[in-house]
Amino acid sequence: MKNPTTKRNRWEDHFSRQAKKENFPARSVYKLKEIQHKYRLIKKGDKILDLGCYPGSWLLYAAELTGKEGLVVGVDRKPVSINIPSHVKIYTCDILSIEDEFLQSMGKDFNVVISDMAPPTTGNKFVDAARSSDLSRAALSVARKVLTPGGSFLCKIFQGEDFKTFSDLVKSIFNKHKIFKPQSSRKASREIYIIGFGKN
Ligand SMILES: C[S@@+](CC[C@H](N)C(=O)[O-])C[C@H]1O[C@@H](n2cnc3c(N)ncnc32)[C@H](O)[C@@H]1O
Numbered sequence: 001m002k003n004p005t006t007k008r009n010r011w012e013d014h015f016s017r018q019a020k021k022e023n024f025p026a027r028s029v030y031k032l033k034e035i036q037h038k039y040r041l042i043k044k045g046d047k048i049l050d051l052g053c054y055p056g057s058w059l060l061y062a063a064e065l066t067g068k069e070g071l072v073v074g075v076d077r078k079p080v081s082i083n084i085p086s087h088v089k090i091y092t093c094d095i096l097s098i099e100d101e102f103l104q105s106m107g108k109d110f111n112v113v114i115s116d117m118a119p120p121t122t123g124n125k126f127v128d129a130a131r132s133s134d135l136s137r138a139a140l141s142v143a144r145k146v147l148t149p150g151g152s153f154l155c156k157i158f159q160g161e162d163f164k165t166f167s168d169l170v171k172s173i174f175n176k177h178k179i180f181k182p183q184s185s186r187k188a189s190r191e192i193y194i195i196g197f198g199k200n
Contacts, residue, residue: 013027015027015030015184018030019057024057024060024061025055025056025057025060025082026055026056026057027057027184028057028058028116029057029058029060029061030182030184031116031182031184031185031193032057032058032061032062032114032116032154033061033184034180034182034183034184035154035180035182035193035195036061036065038180039178039180039195039197041112041114041152041154041195042062042065042066042111042112043065043066043111044065044066044067044069044070045066045067045069045070046065046066046070046111046112047066047070047071047072047073047107047109047110047111047112048062048066048070048071048072048073048110048111048112048113048114049073049075049106049110049112049113049114049142049143049146050062050072050073050074050075050114050115050116051075051076051095051113051114051115051116051117051139051142052075052076052095052115052116052117052118052135052139053074053075053076053080053090053116054076054077054078054079054080055080055081055082056074056080056082056084058074058114058116059072059074059080059082059084059088059090060082060084060085060088062114063084063085063087063088066087067087068085068086068087070087071087071088071089071107072087072088072089073088073089073090073091073106073107073110074088074089074090074091075090075091075092075093075095075098075106076090076092077092077093077094077095078092079092080092089106091106095117095135095138095139095142096134096135096138098138098142100145103142103145103146106146107146108145108146108148109146109147109148110146110147110148110151111147111148111151111152112147112151112152112153112154113139113142113143113146113147113151113152113153113154114153114154114155115135115136115139115143115153115154115155115156116156117135117136117138117139117156118132118135118156118158118191119131119132119134119135125158125160125190126160126161128158128160128190129158129159129160129161129162129163129190130160130161130162132156132157132158132160132191133157133158133160133161133162133163133166136155136156136157136166136194137166139153139155140153140155140166140169140170140173143155143199144173144199147199148199149199149200150198150199151198151199152174152195152196152197152198152199153170153173153174153194153195153196153199154193154194154195154196155170155193155194155195156191156192156193157191157192157193157194158190158191158192159190159191159192160190163192166194167179167194170194170196171196173196173199173200174196174197174198174199174200175197175198175199175200176196176197176198177194177195177196177197178194178195178197179192179193179194179195180192180193180194180195181193
């Protein structure tokens, strides 16, 4: 007989419990915290665009880092329902079909574009990696349009066939680039983060 708690136990790990305790809606906040502690990506007063922001952990943490002098704009195709500080704005839309006009209405001259977008997984690593690659390329395309010169880009991608090409593309657009696998990322996950510092 199957143990009904097995699946829940798998997900209810240390980081999920910690997120609940600290009032973040998802454990993913610790990935951004690790990246922030290592690279100091987000600064007080910054203007941040958060792509794939639902349920809102990165949004809340980014808003803490920028403070009220800054602005955090979040986008997801799912509506976000958490309470947000006054310097956070949220739009519900699909990044794969976003129009330039709509993008412009969100503002420009962002200091950092962060993307934690992920496709619904199918279990087929080739399909999942291809869909993740599409999302990463869409995020990079948005970043190129809205980042201020010298701005930075953080993007999740599932490692697959397109990973090296995408990583090289980021390298060619930014002054410096890094690849980072947070400890809080599940070991079995093929996700990894690419960071581009200083848009050319
Ligand atoms: C891992 S979750 C993000 C978690 C978030 N960083 C947080 O800390 O709360 C990935 C998100 O990407 C979003 N997403 C996937 N494809 C998208 C698309 N085409 N346009 C906008 N959002 C998308 C999903 O709806 C999902 O909410």
